[in-house]
Amino acid sequence: MKSLKTLRENRNVLAKEVHDLVNGNEGKAWTPAMQASYDEKLGQIDSIDAEINRHNEINSRLADEAVQERAERAAHDAGSGQKPELRALFQRWLRGGDNSLSANEWANIRATMSTTTSGEGGYSVPTEVSSTLIDSLKSYAGVRQVATVIRTDGFGALNFPASDGTSEVGELIAENTTATAADPSFTVVAVTAYKYSSKIIAIPFELLQDSAVDMEAFIRQRIVDRLGRITNTHFTTGSGAGQPRGVVTGAGAGKTGATGQTLTVKFGDLVDLVHSVDPAYRQSGSCAFMMKDATLGAIRGLLDSQNRPIFIPGWDGLGKPMPDTILGYRVVVNPDVATMAANAKSVLFGDFSKYVVRDVMQMSLFRFTDSAYTKLGQVGFLAWLRSGGNLLDSGAVKYYANSAT
Numbered sequence: 544m545k546s547l548k549t550l551r552e553n554r555n556v557l558a559k560e561v562h563d564l565v566n567g568n569e570g571k572a573w574t575p576a577m578q579a580s581y582d583e584k585l586g587q588i589d590s591i592d593a594e595i596n597r598h599n600e601i602n603s604r605l606a607d608e609a610v611q612e613r614a615e616r617a618a619h620d621a622g623s624g625q626k627p628e629l630r631a632l633f634q635r636w637l638r639g640g641d642n643s644l645s646a647n648e649w650a651n652i653r654a655t656m657s658t659t660t661s662g663e664g665g666y667s668v669p670t671e672v673s674s675t676l677i678d679s680l681k682s683y684a685g686v687r688q689v690a691t692v693i694r695t696d697g698f699g700a701l702n703f704p705a706s707d708g709t710s711e712v713g714e715l716i717a718e719n720t721t722a723t724a725a726d727p728s729f730t731v732v733a734v735t736a737y738k739y740s741s742k743i744i745a746i747p748f749e750l751l752q753d754s755a756v757d758m759e760a761f762i763r764q765r766i767v768d769r770l771g772r773i774t775n776t777h778f779t780t781g782s783g784a785g786q787p788r789g790v791v792t793g794a795g796a797g798k799t800g801a802t803g804q805t806l807t808v809k810f811g812d813l814v815d816l817v818h819s820v821d822p823a824y825r826q827s828g829s830c831a832f833m834m835k836d837a838t839l840g841a842i843r844g845l846l847d848s849q850n851r852p853i854f855i856p857g858w859d860g861l862g863k864p865m866p867d868t869i870l871g872y873r874v875v876v877n878p879d880v881a882t883m884a885a886n887a888k889s890v891l892f893g894d895f896s897k898y899v900v901r902d903v904m905q906m907s908l909f910r911f912t913d914s915a916y917t918k919l920g921q922v923g924f925l926a927w928l929r930s931g932g933n934l935l936d937s938g939a940v941k942y943y944a945n946s947a948t
Contacts, residue, residue: 797941
């Protein structure tokens, strides 16, 4: 079996060849030979991607370390830093509970926490660990990847003033003439924080006593998976009533498929969707497509008006990753966007930085050792997160809806 490094290098070579094939022949007729080469290389990329996925399934530790490395780098860049001695103390607490730490060690831990509720066995996660958890959530596929993410200390609603000035114009007037009044109208968009739970994670005593098992990584990944899934669902399709208002809910109508397109989208539909977003947003450099992976699979086969492919796979170029693109715009895969079906809002396009995700304070983690768990030979862990999200400007993101019939 080839190493992950070799597989990724081979994939990069193929993806760059596809990039050069499509972009290096602009203005030339797209020939059947070019299409055959494009299809062959995409097939090879798919095979490599499948092998990479098998690697990750066999060696999940490598995948976890990759997520951790990205998260720690992001936390470091944000100025939180990483303190190995505090991480070691935190891991000891995970395994042994309150009694595993001395009074001096508890003093060091408490210095990094915003609150403590030791009577209930719960403590806020140390700052650098919490930053890692929050940044790991960003690695979870979906809205956090492209949204504006902020952190606040207060729990109350965070209000953003909004005003749509896209239809406003000035005027040409004669000298000594009074200017016309045109006061802009303002609305308020609230980003409210809601309380999320990871649900209780029960760990057998045997695993906690096994020093070969990285319990922090295991618990961290479970927390990230559980909170990542529920928050991304709400950031995508949340109603805004008792939960965050999702980007799909807040987006404006961009394009509806013609009759018969309940399960399809055409090249012209994507072009119309792009141009339904005001040029001011399109020129921001933050615009992207967002869709489910199955929808991306269908769109990959679309050709433009000159019979050229509109999908180009991502590759590592010029020292930085280049994402998959459609019509030159980044593609974000989000499992919570609707599958193509009658009336489904299955493709989004726009400036997703106008969607604000708000995290409040630090994540809290509780350790339970009461009789309900002791009788089963387990210790329970529970994480709490306060988070919310809202689209500040419905004109920034538009959706494509499949036809009704």
